[in-house]
Amino acid sequence: MTPLLQVRDVSHFYGARIGCSDVNFDLYPGEVMGIVGESGSGKSTLLNCLAGHLPPDTGEVVFDTRADGPTDTVTMSEPARRMLSRTDWAFVHQHARDGLRMSVSAGGNIGERLMAVGARRYGDIRAQATDWLGRVEIDESRIDDRPSAFSGGMQQRLQIARNLVTGPRLVFMDEPTGGLDVSVQARLLDLLRGLVREMGLSALIVTHDLAVVRLLADRLMVMKDGYVVESGLTDQVLDDPQHAYTQLLVSSVLQV
Amino acid sequence: MYVAVKGGERAIENAHGWLAEERRGDTDVAELTVPQIREQLKLAVNRVMAEGSLYDPDLAALAIKQSRGDLIEAIFLIRAYRTTLPRFGASVPVETGKMACDRRISATFKDAPGGQVLGPTFDYTHRLLDFKLAAEEDVPSAAEAEARTAATPHITSFLQGEDIIQREPVSDDAPGDLTREPLSFPAGRDVRLQSLARGDEGFVLGVAYSTQRGYARNHAFVGELRIGRVAVEMEVPELGFAIDIGEIELTECETVNQFKGSKTEPPQFTRGYGLIFGQSERKAIAMALVDRALRWEELGEDNVGAVAQDEEFVLSHADNIQATGFLEHIKLPHYVDFQSELELVRKLRREATGKMQEAAE
């Protein structure tokens, strides 16, 4: 099977400081990869490099495109990369307001990607928006409300609906539960797990929260100071951490 | 037949006649002459030349007279006239190092070759209304000294020796000209500087001031401010060398800015640059500050989202002729569009009230 994403020697530097360095991995269709580490470990830098938001200083990010098969997205033309970001890719930001149009209604937020790829029947767009509100557990009566009137958890669920409505093949998530109350987090995680299973999504999830990866990720990479220090199957890494830093991470959670 | 309130030709002619009368004002008061404006309202003339992009004090003075002292209107007159002028060629770059300085100050060194020359400045005057000026009076002549004949070196050239200030890339390319090519983004520094030099003094001042208050602060020192006359030379192909075709008065400002270094540059001083027709030092300093702020990308600095770092915002809104035209055009008739809006709002209201009634029933 061809990997959906092949990451080769990706590095990014901030001046003399390392953002992330020499990252290599493959992601196969239907697989969910977690990237954990404390803040400043380079996990968000890596995610932004992979999603095309930040140009890597070295390396390749090869995506298995529908049209041309595996293609390096770093060197691909900007039009092609932008096309990917609104069709086959999705990006869930930590702060919902970075990923939503705050002055556009919930329905318009969900409908945007549909209209971008050519949907022209208002009734259909409306129906799909209503359906997706239901799937992310937002009451459909809120369809014409703006996200600014939503709670943090609802905004995050709306952002997820807006991203998944066109059936992307790869979802990038940056701390999707960050900044939410614990009870709200649990509900969101549950929802995400359902959607991932149901849609067979491939995803890269950056988080500092081990509970998130235990629930969602098949595989895990642990980052420290810009380097990947350990990787493997999620259960394996969490239950039998090899690297001293991973051991510290895991034990610090257990003490809670 | 009923005719809606429409201006028509006669209304326009009458308005123009009235305007001419108002411009002249009370005929018992002597009429202003163009030379009076040129000599006695020189800073207004300078501003009109700078923002009109045409160095001609007589025409600028005429424009001020015609515009009743509305300087933006005067700049507009000069710009429109400038459009009709043929372009014979470009001068060689003026050598400001050879400027015959009337004023030259540095805030970064106590003294330097060429000295600190205050010149004719408002600085250190107490801003007290001088009622004596209300009566016409002869001005006593100012003290004179021997003019300096040697060239006055730029302050930044002393820093350059130490390599402690960034070296500007040298280029023989003809600079861009936004009066001949449409503005496009990203604009080169040449076009940015041209845009700022032509830009509205108030706008450039406001943006510069915002950098000082922390919106993309760049720690500027006035390395040097000089005002004086420089020779303009032009290459004549038949002769094969440059000849002197006249001289112009310029204000030049170079700021020296603190810079901690970035991904691509070691710590060193950087600079901002301002060059304006005539004595216009407020504008020249402001231009240098904004120039420096706009260089964030080239120097690898962070974009902090400040207006002064936003090239597209600054360049798109600096021109007062564009701004005033578009602003004032909203007084032109728009009744066709307004009618369309009227119909729409009526229709929306009909439907909304219809729905409310249905709901009530």
Add this chain to the structure above:
Amino acid sequence: MTDQAYNFAYLDEQTKRMIRRAILKGLAVPGYQVPFASREMPMPYGWGTGGVQVSAATLTPDDTLKVIDQGADDTTNAVSIRKFFERTAGVATTDETDKASVIQTRHRIPEMPLREDQILVYQVPIPEPLRFLEPRETETRKMHSLEEYGLMHVKLYEDVSQHGQIATSYAYPVRVSGRYVMDPSPIPKFDNPKLEMDAIQLFGAGREQRIYAVPPWTQVVSLDFEDYPFEASKADHACDLCGAGDSYLDEVITDDSGNRMFVCSDTDYCRSRRDDGHTGRLAGDAT
């Protein structure tokens, strides 16, 4: 009387050639905004400098020029622009749509269908149809080049969800020849269907330094939803002077008690109908 101090139609020949090149490029790529080095004209930006430059580059000494603003020949800005060309180009001018070879307009398309030997020049304030969704030129140019027009439909979606219909009444966006989304200038949406015509249509935006064009017989589609189709609408009246039921109408307040009359915005159309003997509700008692 021509003012001899200036070149024919004010601009020098080199500038006119530069503008003609932009016009030709615009015609070759319908709806695409061609940047051009707009000159400073003796009228303010926003008052038709783009249209004036396009007209100046288009006019020949044999042309007959008509200038309208709000559909009327005698509105102040139309008078001023017509006088400008009388003075600087010495061309013949007319109020009659039929007799004009070049028509410069602000905010309207004449009611009478134009012919293939006519050119319609529009004055454009903001050429960018995406401007109020995305203020950055660098972004909007990218959106056009990648045909990223999703946001445009988001706006229409929001209209329908809030108002039950598309609530744009003028400067209604269109898609030209299946490719570029274009602002037809602030004409009422009533005029949109006329954008598919036999004449050449040129659009000039002076301050924004853009020229664009719609060649004759080019498809121009007003953006909409399949289930909320575009509707060209106008006041539900007939002209009170000439009785026309098919023309765009100005609403005029006639007295202190709020009485109204509706008259053709296209003054030439109204006059020619009245000359042909058509009358409206107030044709007799209007003074």
